[in-house]
Amino acid sequence: LKFASMGEDVSSSQNVYRIKRVDFLGSRRAVLLQSKNGPCPLLAIANVLLLRNEIRLNPDLSAIAFQDLIQMVINHILDKDAPGEGTRDQSAEIVAALRQNIHEVLDILPKLNEGLDVNVKFGGPDAFEYTKELAVFDLFDVPLLHGWVVDPQDRDVYPLIGHLSYNQLMELLIDFEEAQSKVLSGELILPDAGAENESEEQQKIRQGMMVKEWLDRTASQLSYDGLIQVQAVMRERQLCVFFRNNHFNVLFKKDGDLFLLATDIAFDYPSPVVWEKFDEVDGNTSGYFNSAFAEVRDGGDAPARSDSAMARALQGAEMQGGTEDDDYRLAMQLQYGDAGPPAGKAPPAARPDPTPAEAAAAATAAKSKPSASKSGPKAAAPAAPVSSMPAPKAAPKAPAEDGSKKKSAKSCTLQ
Numbered sequence: 001l002k003f004a005s006m007g008e009d010v011s012s013s014q015n016v017y018r019i020k021r022v023d024f025l026g027s028r029r030a031v032l033l034q035s036k037n038g039p040c041p042l043l044a045i046a047n048v049l050l051l052r053n054e055i056r057l058n059p060d061l062s063a064i065a066f067q068d069l070i071q072m073v074i075n076h077i078l079d080k081d082a083p084g085e086g087t088r089d090q091s092a093e094i095v096a097a098l099r100q101n102i103h104e105v106l107d108i109l110p111k112l113n114e115g116l117d118v119n120v121k122f123g124g125p126d127a128f129e130y131t132k133e134l135a136v137f138d139l140f141d142v143p144l145l146h147g148w149v150v151d152p153q154d155r156d157v158y159p160l161i162g163h164l165s166y167n168q169l170m171e172l173l174i175d176f177e178e179a180q181s182k183v184l185s186g187e188l189i190l191p192d193a194g195a196e197n198e199s200e201e202q203q204k205i206r207q208g209m210m211v212k213e214w215l216d217r218t219a220s221q222l223s224y225d226g227l228i229q230v231q232a233v234m235r236e237r238q239l240c241v242f243f244r245n246n247h248f249n250v251l252f253k254k255d256g257d258l259f260l261l262a263t264d265i266a267f268d269y270p271s272p273v274v275w276e277k278f279d280e281v282d283g284n285t286s287g288y289f290n291s292a293f294a295e296v297r298d299g300g301d302a303p304a305r306s307d308s309a310m311a312r313a314l315q316g317a318e319m320q321g322g323t324e325d326d327d328y329r330l331a332m333q334l335q336y337g338d339a340g341p342p343a344g345k346a347p348p349a350a351r352p353d354p355t356p357a358e359a360a361a362a363a364t365a366a367k368s369k370p371s372a373s374k375s376g377p378k379a380a381a382p383a384a385p386v387s388s389m390p391a392p393k394a395a396p397k398a399p400a401e402d403g404s405k406k407k408s409a410k411s412c413t414l415q
Contacts, residue, residue: 015066015113017043018265019057022274023291025237030057031274032064035265042066042112044241044248046073047261048142051239051250070109077139108136118243120221121165122150125230129165143240145233145251147226147281148218157214160207169211176208221245222281231258242278251278254293262288272296 017032031047034040046069049055055076057064064072111133118134121127125145128134137144148166150158161169179201182188188201217223221244234240234253242251242260250261252275259275267273273296275289287295 016063017066017069018063018268019061020268021059024051027053029053030061031261031263032069033265033268034263040113041116041241041248042069042073042109043263044250045112045137045140045142047250047263048239048241049073049076049140051252051261066113073109073140074106108133112136115246119165119167120146120148120243121163122148122169123162125149125226125233129167137241143234143238144243145230145240146243147222147230148244149223149226149229150214151223151225154214156210160211161214173208173211175204176211179204180208220281224281227279227281231256234258259289259293 016035018035019030020033021028021030023029030050032043032050034043046055050057055072116133117131119129119131121129125147126143128144128146134144150162152158152162160172164172179188182201183205218226230242230251231253234251236253236256238253240251242249250263252259252261258278260278262273262276272290273288274291275293276285277287277289279286289295
């Protein structure tokens with residue numbers, strides 16, 4: 001392994017990771033910090049292996065190069081006695097094939113420095129469209145979870161998207177936007193209210209508006225029900241990789257609570273922060289914690305947040321072309337037909353943004369709601385969710401389209 005001196009500016013390269021020594025459940029462990037913004041699933045996998053003491057770093061190292069990290073995890077694969085059970089039923093054959101063909105592993109691992117194709121499914125926290133790249137998580141016996149889950153008790157939205165993946169949902173929204181454009185341009189006239197049968201275009205518009213409203217409520221790619229389900233599926237003292245907002249983070253469950261590993265370079269020594277409590281969907285961090293899971297009261301010089309803007313940018317990239325005025329006009333046509341609302345019926349005034357006092361009152365009310373379980377995450381109002389990542393993140397660029405309706409989630413970008 002390549003040594004890096006403490007005087008070297010290791011934070012200047014995206015392919016070099018600074019090492020932080022922490023205590024974890026009574027043992028000394030090393031974790032890798034991320035010096036530049038990016039998804040880097042390999043970093044998350046490596047940190048899980050380091051915390052599980054399955055791979056070890058020389059105590060004299062202050063940083064490690066990406067290529068050296070790849071070699072270390074490859075050696076770990078070769079040393080494993082038997083293939084893992086996997087976290088998805090259909091992965092067993094792929095995992096076995098990867099073990100038999102190390103060249104294929106060598107081809108996949110370097111891609112994990114920048115990202116990989118992730119297409120979440122909204123039916124559950126461990127539901128993903130399966131790819132060979134995701135089999136690498138199974139190869140290391142590292143569960144991959146997400147929290148962008150629709151509530152099965154939502155009788156309007158769950159039947160529409162509970163069985164869909166993100167890419168399939170984008171196709172549904174494209175159909176909605178095409179129907180919306182026809183109505184607004186006058187190319188399509190909706191039947192008057194009271195018609196016995198709903199036209200195909202009306203159905204597309206009605207369903208599309210419900211889906212858009214749900215996406216607006218979960219713009220940070222985390223729903224309250226998703227947070228509850230993640231807490232439920234994780235075992236006590238289990239480590240996993242959590243995918244959200246174009247990032248892969250280490251998630252740990254201890255005493256019924258969920259904690260995200262703080263891997264931003266801002267948390268390097270002498271910052272005592274090692275973990276961030278993960279129990280809110282609105283982006284408010286309920287606390288930063290040290291390696292003994294004791295709260296760091298002063299925040300440990302935690303970096304300022306810009307996740308609210310990032311969440312809206314992520315969602316807005318896919319929602320281009322529609323406005324609230326367009327949605328209102330469509331709603332009026334669906335309700336009253338092409339004739340419009342009765343005379344004298346004024347459109348509702350635009351809803352103003354909440355004042356700081358109103359926002360604080362809403363947050364207080366949300367925190368007063370009962371928890372889902374004795375030790376589970378707190379209930380939180382999903383009105384304006386933002387990411388719970390500890391470090392400021394820049395909004396990822398929208399993926400290039402392939403010319404078809406299906407929009408790519410390349411580089412882990414779910415917009």
